[in-house]
Amino acid sequence: MTDYYSILEVQRGAPDDEVKKAYRRLAMKWHPDRNSGSKEAEEKFKDITEAYDVLRDPQKRAMYDRYGEAGLRGGGGASDFHHFDLSEALGVFMRDFGGFGGIDEMFGGARHGGSVRTGADVKVTVQLSLGEVATGVDRTLLLKLLDACDRCEGNGAEPGTQPQTCTTCAGVGEVRRAQRSFFGQFVSVAPCPTCKGEGQVVASPCRKCRGEGRVRAERTIEVKIPAGVASGQYMTLRGVGNAGSRGGALGDVHVVFEVADDPRFERDGEDLYTEVLATYPQLVLGGTIEVPTVDATMTLEIPPATQSGQVFHLRGRGLARVNASGTGDLHVRVQLWTPEDVSSEEHAVLQQLHALRPRVELSSRGKGFWSRMKEALGA
Ligand SMILES: [Zn+2]
Ligand SMILES: [Zn+2]
Structure with a gap:
């Protein structure tokens, strides 16, 4: 018989927050996103999520404590019990830990590389003479880019209103479907159709930015160009580029060097x-x-x-x-x-x-x- 307590590595009678913490820790280890399709990880993830889903629910947990798995199957308002498949497990994970904040926090604060809300990178070319290359030079660059809207503070909602967490994807911005094929089950991920991957929907859009959260702007940045650079080389300035949509992080600026030919050399x-x-x-x-x-x-x-x-x-x-x-x-x-x-x-x-x-x-x-x-x- 499955022992949900040992699966979650907690004592019988462990308090709710301990159950939740234990699940977070294990989900971090076994989430399919972090295990690139490993079958073993998938199975573990299903097991821990099923255990968590029972133990976090006082009614189910009471039935399980008294009658074991049989208690979940028979009557008592929990008669729909069955073992989780992957999409159900992922659904539970999203329901309780979903949303960018939740996932980021969970995965150590690191933004997922492809977050749709991070602003696009900007490329600027800087022309240099060979003399400037010899000494290195400070340059002030004027960038035309997107800045967070000052009217809505970048969230896209008309002042006085708030963007709402998208209900289709629970704020994650992606929808997942576990699909069965001849070779077994796999998970497909697609941007959420309701919020276009942003995780939030704006009911009354800001009048200045029309709900984008961003407006066109010019910004100057100072760049310290080291001596010795060559054409085609570039430096990346992190987090000073385009504002992300609706409060997303700023993109990067790539400064590409173009050194003018010096006929003498x-x-x-x-x-x-x-x-x-x-x-x-x-x-x-x-x-x-x-x-x-x-x-x-x-x-x-x-x-x-x-x-x-x-x-x-x-x-x-x-x-x-x-x-x-x-x-x-x-x-x-x-x-x-x-x-x-x-x-x-x-x-x-x-x-x-x-x-x-x-x-x-x-x-x-x-x-x-x-x-x-x-x-x-x-x-
Ligand atoms: Zn705005
Ligand atoms: Zn959505």
Whole structure:
């Protein structure tokens, strides 16, 4: 014979609130929503709910205490007794613990991800220059979104009236049907048709928001954009987006970054690449050349016999690593500049140079030539 007391793990004679508490605890563990369709959990949930439904009702409990299960079957106003199927068990659970408040409280205050009343997320794109990426920047963003209506304080009901808990779904916003199929019983869940999933119905809608609980508004938010972000990356600001309908929670704001191209640089994460030109005498004799950095310029000392295409690595002159410590490098490729208009004086000197060294002398390659060539070619 089924022992409802041991199923609920309470003593015979346990007071009502203890029975209720025990059921809450067990339902939390065995509710089908929390056990992704486990057959065992379903059975447990049916058993505990049936036990709870008998023990919470003083009349049924008295009959059960005196005659056991037979007492529930025979007469005494409880003659409709039968074992619960899943939809009945879920119905009892909703009846006594239903409504968002009840369930949220029960499931540790965590909102169900897909609550229909949570406001929709908002996406805003922020344009940044590479200079702003280098330093990080504070931005004030103007958002057009939905705010809670001030006339009805967001609940959608005309002041002086209250929204009512939907009777079709007992405020849960979903209707469940346990259906039998060839493979057994399964539960289907659909938004409640009466309240469209909101759990409440408004009999006299607020005149300002027509019962929506929300009105169009503009809101500014401050965003601290860290250094080093890249196009396509985004940050999420929780709970500052659209108001939910009828008092639902605020949605999130996703701030998406779009970094404008800087013609001076190629970017690879935190590393920057740039190209500078040098004259033939600068390459041969060595010297200083101006190199652009994100926010200024700096001078680069190149040694004598620098090859055209040689790359210099300026450590820490790139961009900050986002959400990490350290800074990337600036890679500078030095290229030979060929002037297009030469004066007659230059022409004469170049002819002299040419006469002195009419062709590339492969035999005169110095030590390290190939390694510098390889690097110049990006190998
Ligand atoms: Zn309103
Ligand atoms: Zn409903």
